[in-house]
Amino acid sequence: MSDAFVEVRGASKAFVGVQALDNVSLSVGRGQIHALLGENGAGKSTLIKILTGVHRPDAGEVLLEGTPRHFRAPRESIAAGIGVVHQERNLITRFSVAENITLEDPPTKFGLFDEAAAVVSTRKWLDLLHLDIDPRTIVSRLSVAQVQLVEIAKALSLESRFLLLDEPTSSLTPHETGTLFEVLRRLAADGVSILFVSHKLEEVLSLCTHVTVLRDGRNACESQSLAGMTRADIVRLMIGREEAMFAAPATSVRLATPALELVSVATSLGHRDVSLQAFHGEIFGLYGLIGAGRSELARAIMGAAKITGGELRIEGTPTRIRDVTDAVRRYGIGYVSEDRKGEGLILAHDIASNIAVTIWHRISRFLGFVSDGMQDRVAAPLARALDVRTPSLAQRVGNLSGGNQQKVSVAKWLAASSKILIIDEPTVGIDVRSKAYLHDLILRLSRDGAAVIVISSDMPELVALADRIGVMKDFRLVETFDNSRNYGASSARIMQAIHG
Amino acid sequence: MTVQTRLRAISRSNSFGLFVAILVFVAAFHLLANGFTSKVNVYSITRSIGIDGVIGLAMMTVLVTGGLNLALGAIGVCSAMGVGWALQTLGLPIWFSMLLGVLLGTALGAINGLIVVTTRLHSFVVTLATMSIFFGTMVLLSGSNGFNELPHSLTGFGRMRLFGMVSPLLLVMFVVAAVLFFIYRYTAFGREMLAAGANPFAAKLSGLPVERLFVSCHALCGGIGAIAGMMASLRNGAIVPSMAGPLGADWLLPAFLAPVLGGTLLAGGGISVLGAVLGTVFIAVISSGLYMLQLGEFWIQTALGLVLLGAILLERGRAALALARSTRR
Amino acid sequence: MRKFLRTDWLGLAVLIVLGGAALGIARPEFLTPYSIDVILVGFSLTVVVALGQGIIIAIGHMNLALGAIGCLVAVAFGGSMQFWGFPTWAAVLFGLAIGLACGFVNGWLTHKSGLTSFIVTLATLSIFKGASLGITEAQSFDGISDAVKAFGSDRWGPLPETLLVAVPIVIATWLFLGKMIPGRQMLAYGGNPAAAELSGISRGRIVILAHTLSGLFAAIAGMMTVARLQIATPTIGDEWLIASFAAPVIGGAVLSGGHLPVIGTCLGVLVIALINQALVLLAVDPFYVQVLLGLLILAAVGANRLREARLGTGPKLRLS
Secondary structure, rough: OOOOEEEEEEEEEEOOOOOEEEEEEEEOOOOOEEEEOOOOOOHHHHHHHHOOOOOOOOEEEEEEEEEEEOOHHHHHHOOOOOOEEOOOOOOOOOOHHHHHHHHOOEEEEEEEEOHHHHHHHHHHHHHHOOOOOOOOOOHHHOHHHHHHHHHHHHHOOOOOOOOEEEEEOOOOHHHHHHHHHHHHHHHHOOOEEEEEOOOOHHHHHHOOOOOEEEEEEEEEEEEEEEOOOOHHHHHHHHOOHHHHHHHHOOOOOOOOOOOEEEEEEEEEOOOOOHHHHHHHHOOEEEEEEEOOHHHHHHHHHHOOOOEEEEEEEEEEOOOOOOHHHHHHHHOOOEEHHHHHHHHHOOOOEHHHHHHOOOOOHHHHHHHEEEEEEHHHHHHHHHHHHOOOOOOOOOOEEEOOHHHHHHHHHHHHHHOOOOEEEEEEEOOOOOOHHHHHHHHHHHHHHHOOOEEEEOOOOOHHHHHHHHHHEEEEEOEEEEEEEEEEOOHHHHHEEEEEHHHO | OOOOHHHHHHHHHHHHHHHHHHHHHHHHHHHOOOOOOOOHHHHHHHHHHHHHHOOOOOOOHHHHOOOOOOHHHHHHHHHHHHHHHHHHHOOOHHHHHHHHHHHHHHHHHHHHHHHHHHHHHHHHHHHHHHHHHHHHHHHHHHOOOOOOOOOOOHHHHOOOEOOEEHHHHHHHHHHHHHHHHHHHEEEEEHHHHHHHHHHHHHHHHHOOHHHHHHHHHHHHHHHHHHHHHHHHHHHHHOOOHHHHHHHHHHHHHHHHHHHHHHOOOOOOOOOOOOHHHHHHHHHHHHHHHHHHHOOOOHHHHHHHHHHHHHHHHHHHHHHHHHHHEEEEE | HHHHEEEEEHHHHHHHHHHHHHHHHHHHHHHHHHHHHHHHHHHHHHHHHHHHHHHOOOOOOOOOHHHHHHHHHHHHHHOOOOOOOOOOHHHHHHHHHHHHHHOOOOOOOHHHHHHHHHHHHHHHHHHHHHHHHHHOOOOOOOOHHHHHHHHHHOOEEEEEHHHHHHHHHHHHHHHHHEEEEEHHHHHHHHHOHHHHHOOOHHHHHHHHHHHHHHHHHHHHHHHHHHHHHHOOOOOOOOOOHHHHHHHHHOOOOOOOOOOOOHHHHHHHHHHHHHHHHHHHHHHHOOOOOOOOHHHHHHHHHHHHHHHHHOOOOOOOOOOO
């Protein structure tokens, strides 16, 4: 653990309206396995993009072995010896495993691509990860876990002296994760510096020696030794307070008929035998790891994917939802997407349109006439009630902060007076204050009679909020229980259901 | 306080800039080119503004979806030929024949839309294929024969000169523009089309029937294309299959030039009716002026290409600004 | 995947053989050397055009100006011989240089502006086409050197000489995309631009390279057409657009990029050449070709989409 191999000094980066990074520093020593932690929106991905040459910092610098470097493109950081496993899948699906792994530096013979040599060198890296697949396999044929391992092999193949892994284990089994960790420890022993980004704290505690935590774009701690730190210590650094958050009071009413009920439902997306009930006045929490099929289940309920078996009941009546329009307009179901910018909001349009989008057809008069005034009459009270901070309803949604954007996402369903509301990752990328407000809002909505299903990967949030919790794994609902709002007991039960 | 105020805000600077550019060019050509502001030339300028304006507005209705319609010219010619057939062969009344023409254009546009929506292919390749299919079928059915015995009331309308120098085709274009402006600004249908075009995923999850809206956009384009086809026939005094060039491809440049100059976003969801109209005026003024300056007819095409190139570089600047405002990653 | 592709390729080949046989039985004159010669000449020209578009499709772009570049080059090629007295070799080099320059301009503008290649090449289409018409004043140049005229009409054994240019180009393209690093990088970029960039592939270099090559191909096709027609006329390239997309798409190319089967494209060109010849022999209206081509494009892209779905390599659709 000698001098620093990679160093970030006082990096700041602002995107229009948002300070993503504010004077952040980090220093990874030679042969060190260093954890980078932070909640969603804390600035991790921005920092990673600065290290990999995707973004340039507004202030501060990146140093490699003490020399300041200014990467202008990913290829420059690769050339400087930085190997990266990105969180998003980054393979060419039409190419073979060998072609992908040798993409940065393909072996050639007489100027032509030398497939045989590529296969040989690829096999070496696959063997290292105990991955038994033919290097000539086309990537689109691989399973999710295999793809992730191939990406890791690709990063290893660069034989970089600095390896950056962004959520590398999200789709791996514990066994595969174990193999990966052995490899990483061996590399570290050989002097490779590793920056490990993960939200699985248990993994971090078992693998890493040092930690940097980001919170709201700033250092909550910088390159500290993990020795002597507990899970609770890290969590406190990440969220800035004790883990226990406000607990919603238990619901008092439960009607006999569930607003929404699934009876051993199967879908074209691969769900099997999913049964759940959501009642008016109640929050149903849905937990699961990435890829467990939660958002996909929401899509099936919304009519965006086909239900192939079982029964969906609304207010007790078996129902076939033809498409999303049907779900929204006829059955009053609303869905707040986890991908706010991609499929939740129309960023280029203004606040009023984004709220009224669900009800234009309803408020219009003769010949479908809708004026700005008519639209504002619906949108203004909601924007006020939800405390959307904006000078005017004509403000483009793209210019709002994450918290205000999320309020608009919810407001459009209030406009549509949805009876059943599915909220996917309600507080991802949202600052702490708006977070508390949104939790309170969700609670109010349910107590006012809506059936709310909250999908979240944030266990403390779910335990604090939900009246009942369902746990999904591999496109099945493996457990449903009444939430006691006792974090220890409920989280243990969830982990038990997942890792069983 | 809505989409339109915002759209207006975006296009305001753009439309204003175009307006100023138009004034400058008109003044310059008036001084440099003899006869530029003569009654004859003003008449011919207003006539091409009328026709090209409707062509540009037709394309704009599809650009809303983030797609395009290469078959616009083919649809325009097909519909005009349909009108000619109804008038001359079937001897139907004028208003009824024209109605049939618009319905034919709408139907052909709807076919494009249906194929785009059901196959989820990009409208480029779909309309590339239908351009060929529509035009080929029309030529086969008609045997390449045009219709040149149009009723006098029609050809008279085409030749009419209001105040001695304004073509009535210009007024037709203003009516089409006004109707479109009303639709996009004051109806649920128009707002829904804009929302679906700007972000189909979000629109769909908000319960909008995105597929149906996209088909409507293509159908609307076809219907307006039919009107443009009839207007072009009135200018020629006859309906001939070759009036929009091979496969109707000669319309493509005016079709894209006007909306793009006027600030319609190629990515979908952002339009400016006023901008498209001004864009057309700008092009007509430049073309006519260069022509009066004895720049060969062919070099005008080159000049228009350069104008489009300049415009898209400007649009690029605008898009970069919009992107910077809307994304934060 | 390989098996799938081969099956796909085989289907097209079987279609061609069956179609050819049927035509040969129905119209014996189809199999005469003259008729085959017409098909082969048509093939040589169209295949260069199709690959010129294909190489752009490989990176997920499009080149509407392909025909206009071909036209400009043809005009420059003919004009330089007629007015400046360029020897043949110099005229060819001049033509190639213009094609490369036009392609480079397309690529550079697309890269620098960050706009779709559609709108950029629509603008340059108009510029190049207007220039060709302006230079020639819509007249033809007939001062073509004898060497060029001979190349367009002579035979090498039973084969037309134009095939001697087309075949090496096909092989070179196949090698380039299949085996050479820049070609592989182009396909990688077409398949997943973000991933390719994160793997150190330079977007600008790929885009400019592809458009420049496309300009080169357009130039070659333009000059071949001059040789074939024996004059340089500014209508050259007018009908290239549809065929240039039809052939790669019929051959299994994916318009979103990342996949260009060169052999499939050749077979697609052969299909078009066969249809053309069949309709001539059967004495039907040439506009049937238009209708048929349109239908073929739709059928081919539909089939590709199905195959994509089966292979799981299609675009990720997040809704329904």
